[in-house]
Amino acid sequence: MPYKQPISILLVIHTPDLQVLLLERCDFAGAWQSVTGSCEAGETLIDTARRELFEETGLVVSAAQIVDWQYSSDFEIFERWRHRYAPGVTHNTEHVFSVQVPANSVITIAPREHTQYCWASIDEAVTKVFSPSNADALRQLAGKFKG
Structure with a gap:
């Protein structure tokens, strides 16, 4: 399997009233996050x-x-995920995006990646996510989309 590129996206999914979708990782029990993923070769960030x-x-x-x-x-x-990257790669650049979806959106999680999902207020989501960059993006969400 080829190594992951150290370039990824963080996609904050929210409803019009700013409920945020969070997913719990399969490979890190209790670790909640927004959608994330590494870019594949030749793929734009939006495509990712x-x-x-x-x-x-x-x-x-x-x-x-x-x-x-x-x-x-x-x-x-x-450290637990460095084996997915080429030897010597220790840092990743994460690009932030968001998408608004209807409150009644049907979610079908990928069972190999996530165990469950929940909708949360921004404040609740900030305390629930394990990633500092995810928490920062959630804090910024209200200012970007309220009003």
Whole structure:
């Protein structure tokens, strides 16, 4: 299996009233997150966001529905996942996106990736996610979309 690229997306999924979708990881019990995923060779960031959204939730949206925050951050890859990257790769660049979906959206999780999902308020979601960059994006969500 080829190594993952150290370039990924974080996609915050929310309803019009800013309920946020969170997914619990299979490989890290109790670790909740928004949709994430590494870019594949030749794939644009928007294409990665659309692919990961579908793979992890079953939701299909157009590229125009995804909001590119024009923001990225670098973080150290957790030791438990470094084997997925080329030797010596220790950091990842994560690009942030969001998408608004109807409150009654049907979610179909990928059972090999996630054990369950929940909808949460932004405040609840911030305390529930394990990733500091995910928590930061959630904090920014209200300012971007309220009103």
